[in-house]
Amino acid sequence: MDAMPGMPWPLPWPFDRTYMQLALVAGMVVGAAAPCVGTFLVQKRLSLLGDGLGHAAVAGVGAGLLVGTGPTWTALAVAVGAAVVVEWLRTRGSASGDLALALIFYGGIAAGVVLASRSTDANLQPYLFGSILTVGADDAYAVLGLGAAIVATVAVTGRALLAVVLDEESARVSGIPARLLNVLLAVLTAVTIVASMRVVGVLLVAALMVLPVASARLVARSFRGTMLGAVAVGLTSVVLGLAASRQWALASGGTIVLVAVATFVVVSVFQAVRAGAARPDAGGLLSGPG
Amino acid sequence: MNLSNGVAPVLSARGVSFAYGPEPVLEDVGVELSSGEFVALVGPNGSGKSTLVRVLVGLLTPRSGTVRLFGEPPDRLRRRWRVGYVPQRLRIAPDLPVTVGEVVATGRLPRQGWWRRTRPADRAAVDHALESAGLADLRRRPLAELSGGQQQRVLIAKALASEPELLILDEPVAGVDAAAQRQFRDSLVHLVEEHGAAVLLISHELGAVADDLDRVIVLKRRVVFDGPPAELAATGVSLGIHADDLPLWLEELA
Ligand SMILES: Nc1ncnc2c1ncn2[C@@H]1O[C@H](COP(=O)(O)OP(=O)(O)O)[C@@H](O)[C@H]1O
Ligand SMILES: [Mg+2]
Numbered sequence: 001m002d003a004m005p006g007m008p009w010p011l012p013w014p015f016d017r018t019y020m021q022l023a024l025v026a027g028m029v030v031g032a033a034a035p036c037v038g039t040f041l042v043q044k045r046l047s048l049l050g051d052g053l054g055h056a057a058v059a060g061v062g063a064g065l066l067v068g069t070g071p072t073w074t075a076l077a078v079a080v081g082a083a084v085v086v087e088w089l090r091t092r093g094s095a096s097g098d099l100a101l102a103l104i105f106y107g108g109i110a111a112g113v114v115l116a117s118r119s120t121d122a123n124l125q126p127y128l129f130g131s132i133l134t135v136g137a138d139d140a141y142a143v144l145g146l147g148a149a150i151v152a153t154v155a156v157t158g159r160a161l162l163a164v165v166l167d168e169e170s171a172r173v174s175g176i177p178a179r180l181l182n183v184l185l186a187v188l189t190a191v192t193i194v195a196s197m198r199v200v201g202v203l204l205v206a207a208l209m210v211l212p213v214a215s216a217r218l219v220a221r222s223f224r225g226t227m228l229g230a231v232a233v234g235l236t237s238v239v240l241g242l243a244a245s246r247q248w249a250l251a252s253g254g255t256i257v258l259v260a261v262a263t264f265v266v267v268s269v270f271q272a273v274r275a276g277a278a279r280p281d282a283g284g285l286l287s288g289p290g
Numbered sequence: 291m292n293l294s295n296g297v298a299p300v301l302s303a304r305g306v307s308f309a310y311g312p313e314p315v316l317e318d319v320g321v322e323l324s325s326g327e328f329v330a331l332v333g334p335n336g337s338g339k340s341t342l343v344r345v346l347v348g349l350l351t352p353r354s355g356t357v358r359l360f361g362e363p364p365d366r367l368r369r370r371w372r373v374g375y376v377p378q379r380l381r382i383a384p385d386l387p388v389t390v391g392e393v394v395a396t397g398r399l400p401r402q403g404w405w406r407r408t409r410p411a412d413r414a415a416v417d418h419a420l421e422s423a424g425l426a427d428l429r430r431r432p433l434a435e436l437s438g439g440q441q442q443r444v445l446i447a448k449a450l451a452s453e454p455e456l457l458i459l460d461e462p463v464a465g466v467d468a469a470a471q472r473q474f475r476d477s478l479v480h481l482v483e484e485h486g487a488a489v490l491l492i493s494h495e496l497g498a499v500a501d502d503l504d505r506v507i508v509l510k511r512r513v514v515f516d517g518p519p520a521e522l523a524a525t526g527v528s529l530g531i532h533a534d535d536l537p538l539w540l541e542e543l544a
Contacts (some may be wrong), residue, residue, distance in 0.1 A: 009397065025418060043383065043386050081541075156405055157398060157404075157405065159395070159399055159404065160306025160396075160399055160404035160405070162388070162392070162396055163396035163397075163399050165386070166382055166386075166388070166393060166396055167377065167445075168380065168447075169349055169375070169377055170351070170374075170375045170376065170448075170449070171376055171396075171400075172349070173347045173349065173370070173373055173375040174370050174371050174373060174374060174375070174400035174454075175369070175371055176399060176400055176404050177404075217385070217387045219432075220387045221387055221389065221430075221432045222387060222388060222389045222390070222392055222426045222430075222432070223386070223387060223388040223392050225387065226387045259387065
């Protein structure tokens with residue numbers, strides 16, 4: 001009766017309705033892909049890159065709404081373009097580069113708001129904070145495709161990205177294309193933002209890239225363990241968050257992120273109790289894209 | 291360039307000058323290394339050693355002069371895995387959860403192709419690198435749990451994993467205890483003698499390798515000495531002396 005096309009069997013509550021199944025598919029992709037990419041961002045002290053590119057992507061959303069093409073592909077084009085420019089500015093490392101980042105991030109969101117205001121009956125809200133009610137089957141398959149591309153790319157390039165995280169200069173000397181991999185990581189971040197925008201929204205997606213990683217690395221002993229743990233936290237946050245938002249009619253994006261926040265608090269307290277003393281800091285969580 | 295026998299030296303620099311600002315840091319520096327040579331680069335602190343190796347591996351571009359790696363300019367070198375570089379500073383963040391085995395395995399990537407699957411030969415090379423650095427028992431341990439000396443050995447194992455033909459190490463054993471230094475010496479000598487690699491070692495602690503060195507280069511913005519250790523000893527500088535004193539001794543050398 002009311003099952004998503006392609007779902008092999010009916011799912012139990014709260015995923016018994018088509019719109020919840022579409023949200024679940026899109027959400028699980030995001031719950032896995034965002035922490036995969038985030039693991040590298042956190043270790044490179046680029047935790048806020050996702051947030052900045054999320055702001056910039058709003059320009060693409062606004063343009064898509066205005067033109068009426070559906071904002072996914074316009075947002076993707078703008079976010080990827082911004083990612084390449086930001087990475088280029090970052091490697092130059094000047095103070096004016098820092099201001100240029102602000103220009104891109106705030107210029108992007110301002111342009112998006114203005115463009116959207118020119119379009120008829122278009123609403124930015126679902127893209128800013130996510131809205132599972134607006135996820136159609138086409139959207140879910142687009143998210144699935146983007147998510148598969150992200151995970152496959154990380155699977156192939158993850159070891160080389162780790163080499164660059166560990167020591168960029170010795171990697172470069174020995175022939176690992178560090179600059180190219182840095183651009184690739186920025187582009188992966190942009191693609192993740194767009195894949196996530198219907199589920200958690202462009203303003204909250206950075207939380208799903210960073211918070212599960214922050215939780216995982218409190219307990220993990222290896223890089224691989226950090227990434228797998230972060231994916232587990234991401235998936236759990238999405239499933240619990242969607243269920244809670246259905247049960248109590250809450251905004252899905254915010255609820256998912258709050259579950260991720262709660263997980264971090266619980267893991268921190270657990271670790272602090274176990275170690276007998278709290279870790280002094282959560283290392284790099286608050287450092288900027290510079 | 292030594293082309294008489296058709297074999298270019300592994301490393302050659304001629305007339306290299308470099309400056310970060312107005313003050314020259316390197317002036318008319320010439321260095322040459324052939325395969326199978328084990329050479330130490332010494333000099334007082336701030337004499338330009340780290341700068342010179344960064345120029346040699348292509349991380350910095352000299353103001354004037356030429357650098358050749360395997361006969362090619364650094365930016366045009368192919369099969370770059372032939373060059374291994376261990377930087378002076380440990381850049382790995384202490385809060386990064388990563389195991390010893392994971393770090394050393396990344397050192398193999400340049401050789402195996404960074405996008406390629408890991409083959410048995412690659413695994414064997416990583417195992418071998420871990421063993422020769424005395425880290426076989428520690429491979430599953432998080433890097434952050436290791437002592438400073440053990441972490442330095444991890445960086446050396448990482449460089450050894452790609453079996454480079456030229457290995458440049460910038461003060462890799464600063465603060466490493468004597469037993470670890472002997473192990474370190476053994477792995478370098480193995481690389482030179484079994485694999486015919488060239489090694490350029492910057493260090494003030496040369497006691498452990500003094501007998502194995504083919505040449506010593508003393509740098510004080512220019513090359514002030516380049517020859518066998520015995521000749522350096524004749525000028526009154528001993529490599530076996532305490533690490534803290536060597537830079538002071540070298541200050542005296544004109
Ligand atoms: N990145 C840099 N920018 C400006 N000056 C530098 C930089 N790195 C080194 N220097 C200066 O260059 C000189 C040589 O430094 P360095 O090559 O590190 O010497 P060494 O390795 O022999 O101690 C020193 O005077 C140092 O202050
Ligand atoms: Mg130095």
